[in-house]
Amino acid sequence: MIYITRRERFNAAHKLFRPEWTDEQNLEVFGKCSNPNWHGHNYELYVTVKGQINPETGFVIDLKELKTIIKTHVTDALDHKNINLDVNFMKDKMASTEVLAVAIFEQLKPLIDAQNAALHSIKLYETENNFVEYFG
Amino acid sequence: MIYITRRERFNAAHKLFRPEWTDEQNLEVFGKCSNPNWHGHNYELYVTVKGQINPETGFVIDLKELKTIIKTHVTDALDHKNINLDVNFMKDKMASTEVLAVAIFEQLKPLIDAQNAALHSIKLYETENNFVEYFG
Amino acid sequence: MIYITRRERFNAAHKLFRPEWTDEQNLEVFGKCSNPNWHGHNYELYVTVKGQINPETGFVIDLKELKTIIKTHVTDALDHKNINLDVNFMKDKMASTEVLAVAIFEQLKPLIDAQNAALHSIKLYETENNFVEYFG
Amino acid sequence: MIYITRRERFNAAHKLFRPEWTDEQNLEVFGKCSNPNWHGHNYELYVTVKGQINPETGFVIDLKELKTIIKTHVTDALDHKNINLDVNFMKDKMASTEVLAVAIFEQLKPLIDAQNAALHSIKLYETENNFVEYFG
Amino acid sequence: MIYITRRERFNAAHKLFRPEWTDEQNLEVFGKCSNPNWHGHNYELYVTVKGQINPETGFVIDLKELKTIIKTHVTDALDHKNINLDVNFMKDKMASTEVLAVAIFEQLKPLIDAQNAALHSIKLYETENNFVEYFG
Amino acid sequence: MIYITRRERFNAAHKLFRPEWTDEQNLEVFGKCSNPNWHGHNYELYVTVKGQINPETGFVIDLKELKTIIKTHVTDALDHKNINLDVNFMKDKMASTEVLAVAIFEQLKPLIDAQNAALHSIKLYETENNFVEYFG
Numbered sequence: 001m002i003y004i005t006r007r008e009r010f011n012a013a014h015k016l017f018r019p020e021w022t023d024e025q026n027l028e029v030f031g032k033c034s035n036p037n038w039h040g041h042n043y044e045l046y047v048t049v050k051g052q053i054n055p056e057t058g059f060v061i062d063l064k065e066l067k068t069i070i071k072t073h074v075t076d077a078l079d080h081k082n083i084n085l086d087v088n089f090m091k092d093k094m095a096s097t098e099v100l101a102v103a104i105f106e107q108l109k110p111l112i113d114a115q116n117a118a119l120h121s122i123k124l125y126e127t128e129n130n131f132v133e134y135f136g
Numbered sequence: 137m138i139y140i141t142r143r144e145r146f147n148a149a150h151k152l153f154r155p156e157w158t159d160e161q162n163l164e165v166f167g168k169c170s171n172p173n174w175h176g177h178n179y180e181l182y183v184t185v186k187g188q189i190n191p192e193t194g195f196v197i198d199l200k201e202l203k204t205i206i207k208t209h210v211t212d213a214l215d216h217k218n219i220n221l222d223v224n225f226m227k228d229k230m231a232s233t234e235v236l237a238v239a240i241f242e243q244l245k246p247l248i249d250a251q252n253a254a255l256h257s258i259k260l261y262e263t264e265n266n267f268v269e270y271f272g
Numbered sequence: 273m274i275y276i277t278r279r280e281r282f283n284a285a286h287k288l289f290r291p292e293w294t295d296e297q298n299l300e301v302f303g304k305c306s307n308p309n310w311h312g313h314n315y316e317l318y319v320t321v322k323g324q325i326n327p328e329t330g331f332v333i334d335l336k337e338l339k340t341i342i343k344t345h346v347t348d349a350l351d352h353k354n355i356n357l358d359v360n361f362m363k364d365k366m367a368s369t370e371v372l373a374v375a376i377f378e379q380l381k382p383l384i385d386a387q388n389a390a391l392h393s394i395k396l397y398e399t400e401n402n403f404v405e406y407f408g
Numbered sequence: 409m410i411y412i413t414r415r416e417r418f419n420a421a422h423k424l425f426r427p428e429w430t431d432e433q434n435l436e437v438f439g440k441c442s443n444p445n446w447h448g449h450n451y452e453l454y455v456t457v458k459g460q461i462n463p464e465t466g467f468v469i470d471l472k473e474l475k476t477i478i479k480t481h482v483t484d485a486l487d488h489k490n491i492n493l494d495v496n497f498m499k500d501k502m503a504s505t506e507v508l509a510v511a512i513f514e515q516l517k518p519l520i521d522a523q524n525a526a527l528h529s530i531k532l533y534e535t536e537n538n539f540v541e542y543f544g
Numbered sequence: 545m546i547y548i549t550r551r552e553r554f555n556a557a558h559k560l561f562r563p564e565w566t567d568e569q570n571l572e573v574f575g576k577c578s579n580p581n582w583h584g585h586n587y588e589l590y591v592t593v594k595g596q597i598n599p600e601t602g603f604v605i606d607l608k609e610l611k612t613i614i615k616t617h618v619t620d621a622l623d624h625k626n627i628n629l630d631v632n633f634m635k636d637k638m639a640s641t642e643v644l645a646v647a648i649f650e651q652l653k654p655l656i657d658a659q660n661a662a663l664h665s666i667k668l669y670e671t672e673n674n675f676v677e678y679f680g
Numbered sequence: 681m682i683y684i685t686r687r688e689r690f691n692a693a694h695k696l697f698r699p700e701w702t703d704e705q706n707l708e709v710f711g712k713c714s715n716p717n718w719h720g721h722n723y724e725l726y727v728t729v730k731g732q733i734n735p736e737t738g739f740v741i742d743l744k745e746l747k748t749i750i751k752t753h754v755t756d757a758l759d760h761k762n763i764n765l766d767v768n769f770m771k772d773k774m775a776s777t778e779v780l781a782v783a784i785f786e787q788l789k790p791l792i793d794a795q796n797a798a799l800h801s802i803k804l805y806e807t808e809n810n811f812v813e814y815f816g
Contacts, residue, residue, distance in 0.1 A: 001543075002506050002509065002510065002540060002541070002542050003540065003541040003542070004505070004506065004538070004539070004540050004541075005538070005539050005540075005541070006537060006538060007536065007537040007538070008537075009263070009264075011175050011176060011177050011263065012175050012176060013149040013173070013174040013175050013176040014176070016329075016330065018328070029329060030329075031336060032215065032216035033216060035216050035217060035218070035222070037149070037217070037218035037221045037222050038149040038174050038176065038218050039147050039148055039149050039176055039215075039216040039217060039218065040147060040148060040149040040150070040174065040175055040176005040177055041147050041176055041177070041178050042177050042178040042263055042264070048541075053504075053506050053507060053510070056426070057424075057437060057438075057502065057504070058424065058501075058502030058503070058504030058506055058507045059504060059506060060506055060540075063538060064439060079168065079175075080168035080169060080171050080175040081171060081173070081175060082171070082173035082174050082175065085173045086171070086173050093330075094329065094330030095330070096325075096329070096330030096331055097276070098274050098276060098325050098330055098331060098332055099325060099330045101274065102274065102325070127145075127147065127178055128145075128178070128279065129278060129279040129280075130276070130277070130278060130279070130335060131276070131277050132274060132275065132276050132277075132332075133274070133275040133276075133277070133320075134274050134275070135273075137815075138778050138781065138782065138812060138813070138814050139812065139813040139814070140777070140778065140810070140811070140812050140813075141810070141811050141812075141813070142809060142810060143808065143809040143810070144809075152601075152602065154600070165601060166601075167608060184813075189776075189778050189779060189782070192698070193696075193709060193710075193774065193776070194696065194773075194774030194775070194776030194778055194779045195776060195778060196778055196812075199810060200711060229602075230601065230602030231602070232597075232601070232602030232603060233548070234546050234548065234597045234602055234603060234604055235597060235602045237546065238546065238597070264551065265550060265551040265552075266548070266549070266550060266551070266607060267548070267549050268546060268547065268548050268549070268604075269546070269547040269548075269549070269592075270546050270547070271545075281807075281808075283719050283720060283721050283807065284719050284720060285693040285717070285718040285719050285720040286720075288465075288466065290464070301465060302465075303472060304759065304760035305760060307760050307761060307762070307766070309693070309761070309762035309765045309766050310693040310718050310720065310762050311691050311692050311693050311720055311759075311760040311761060311762065312691060312692060312693040312694075312718065312719055312720005312721055313691050313720055313721070313722050314721050314722040314807055314808070351712065351719075352712035352713060352715050352719040353715060353717070353719060354715070354717035354718050354719065357717045358715070358717050365466075366465065366466030367466070368461075368465070368466030368467060369412070370410050370412060370461050370466055370467060370468055371461060371466045373410065374410065374461070399689075399691065399722055400415065400689075400722070401414060401415040401416075402412070402413070402414060402415070402471060403412070403413050404410060404411065404412050404413075404468075405410070405411040405412075405413070405456075406410050406411070407409075417671070417672075419583050419584060419585050419671065420583050420584060421557040421581070421582040421583050421584040422584075440623065440624035441624060443624050443625060443626070443630070445557070445625070445626035445629045445630050446557040446582050446584065446626050447555050447556050447557050447584055447623075447624040447625060447626065448555060448556060448557040448558075448582065448583055448584005448585055449555050449584055449585070449586050450585050450586040450671055450672070487576065487583075488576035488577060488579050488583040489579060489581070489583060490579070490581035490582050490583065493581045494579070494581050535553075535555065535586055536553075536586070560737075560738065562736070573737060574737075575744060637738075638737065638738030639738070640733075640737070640738030640739060641684070642682050642684065642733050642738055642739060642740055643733060643738045645682065646682065646733070672687065673686060673687040673688075674684070674685070674686060674687070674743060675684070675685050676682060676683065676684050676685075676740075677682070677683040677684075677685070677728075678682050678683070679681075
């Protein structure tokens with residue numbers, strides 16, 4: 001078993017808030033992340049796939065195909081978008097890094113597992129100081 | 137003459153658009169940066185100050201003071217904010233990296249020049265692939 | 273189960289030596305790290321916490337609280353300090369990266385486990401080329 | 409059990425191709441990586457070793473010895489070389505990152521396991537966007 | 545006047561040698577960079593353009609156009625190629641970072657100067673430890 | 681004229697203080713940098729050399745020779761040392777980044793200018809957030 005990781009990036013806006021709470025409650029729990037007019041990040045996404053090495057190609061998975069899957073099903077939906085408003089797979093969810101990492105994992109899992117390989121993990125950086133990892 | 141640089145960071149939302157243009161015109165000129173619901177970035181700001189070394193302290197400028205000036209007059213106004221909507225010194229301006237760099241320079245120039253040193257330049261990263269420099 | 277990581281930094285002096293050994297013995301085992309007058313590093317500390325996502329906030333742990341715990345109990349004690357001389361939880365210990373990582377883990381473990389989450393690991397960079405990981 | 413990692417670097421040329429295939433077949437499967445005249449990379453290699461901390465030194469393994477082992481048995485053989493043509497332990501193998509990571513692991517495993525420690529993993533970056541991990 | 549920079553990357557093979565010299569002479573002058581079977585690098589290219597800010601767009605230059613110019617005239621010619629053998633604008637030149645930076649500058653200068661902006665400089669990283677800058 | 685830069689690194693201890701001042705005065709001016717028991721940093725040093733390209737080699741300066749000059753005259757003197765106590769060319773000087781950058785420039789200037797090239801600048805990082813540049 002060997003693990004290969006592809007890094008992709010997307011730039012998006014979001015805020016952390018619960019619509020049923022007052023602005024004061026949102027500010028108390030989410031701090032400056034609750035700014036009503038949004039803020040944003042350069043997200044870095046690491047997608048790790050595991051499998052056996054194909055003896056003919058030396059590959060676990062063709063990185064060109066992996067790149068296309070991530071772009072088509074994840075980063076095109078997120079890049080230069082508002083995570084709370086514009087992204088189908090984040091509808092009615094909290095736009096936290098944790099919830100976003102799980103949603104990306106669920107988007108990619110069936111698509112990558114159909115490639116003779118398996119999705120191992122998602123690692124998602126919100127800033128250079130904070131990141132989340134999810135293994136399913 | 138010696139140059140000292142301080143790096144600070146802020147995370148903000150913005151969009152590039154002209155309100156008097158249609159969405160189609162904005163899309164044609166600004167591409168995905170014109171998304172009506174905003175997107176955002178982790179901006180990195182480098183503030184470079186030049187001056188003589190104070191022989192008593194070995195400093196051009198006290199970095200604690202420089203840090204306080206940048207925070208009070210620039211990054212507190214931008215961090216976790218919407219550059220188009222929330223920032224006084226960007227009111228009625230295009231929220232491009234170029235225009236933002238010039239506006240930050242103009243915020244800091246009089247404050248730093250009052251410190252026995254001079255503001256030399258602003259360098260502003262929007263992503264790991266794009267940055268702007270302004271020298272006044 | 274999901275994992276969230278916070279990066280913090282501290283700048284400290286240390287040396288590697290055993291007081292009961294001669295300078296020659298220390299030099300032979302520890303090389304230039306045994307310089308009697310100390311040397312130092314910009315340490316980078318990654319604290320990884322695991323837990324369930326709170327459905328109300330989307331958080332595993334409030335990063336503001338995690339940041340406060342790390343600052344109060346670890347980085348305030350280490351930053352701009354001498355690890356061998358100034359740090360209570362390193363008293364009478366070797367100031368190696370391995371021993372420091374274990375000591376930081378033990379400082380943080382009870383405090384983070386009281387937060388409805390669990391400390392998963394400590395990753396500590398001494399230089400860009402060397403780092404240590406400890407999982408308890 | 410604690411884990412310590414050493415980063416080393418090497419710059420090498422390679423191509424991905426099967427000599428029994430036509431250039432068209434190689435291009436279809438390996439894309440621009442099949443360029444007959446080679447291309448190359450700045451590889452980054454992370455070698456992770458696990459073990460108990462020696463109470464006398466505070467070390468899992470002496471990093472100077474680890475560095476010498478990696479240099480003598482891996483990076484001297486790869487640095488400023490052609491992976492397909494110049495490297496004994498890659499003879500008759502595909503020069504993919506996956507296959508290279510496995511080969512480096514096999515080179516280092518017996519040498520590091522003789523040091524009162526154990527090789528835990530190899531992590532090999534081909535570019536800033538692609539890396540492979542192998543745990544044996 | 546304001547300066548904007550775009551980073552691009554390419555992975556290429558090369559060697560440093562003079563065909564009229566013996567292998568021994570090449571080795572003496574160029575060291576391991578003269579390996580007859582080539583080696584390679586992940587090059588990082590920074591293209592800096594200067595000009596006035598267009599008041600309508602907030603741009604010095606449209607980065608999408610700049611990216612297209614760099615790709616079409618520089619990185620497509622270099623990426624996954626052999627600099628000595630495959631690149632028209634490096635024909636009969638030494639494949640050093642210095643010479644390559646000058647050649648890239650000369651490729652881009654007339655194309656960027658036709659955009660109401662001016663090419664200011666090329667910065668080219670060969671490794672994380674070595675880079676070259678050329679201002680024309 | 682073309683510019684080439686070499687990055688080197690050293691890890692050192694220092695403190696900022698004036699012996700004729702009380703601890704309170706030192707603390708007021710230098711903050712936590714005045715800790716009597718020292719602290720330290722992983723310094724990053726960028727040495728930039730300018731000159732004409734030698735048409736025979738494609739080089740401004742042989743980087744192997746530049747590396748040897750920097751190592752012999754600067755980094756061997758600083759690495760794993762105490763800047764205030766162990767370094768001849770910093771004797772009786774403030775151990776600030778500004779003063780250290782100037783001292784390194786003065787060490788290197790005559791040695792590099794003897795190489796058919798000229799020292800252009802020293803850039804010295806103390807942390808990822810602070811650096812100094814000196815051009816003579």
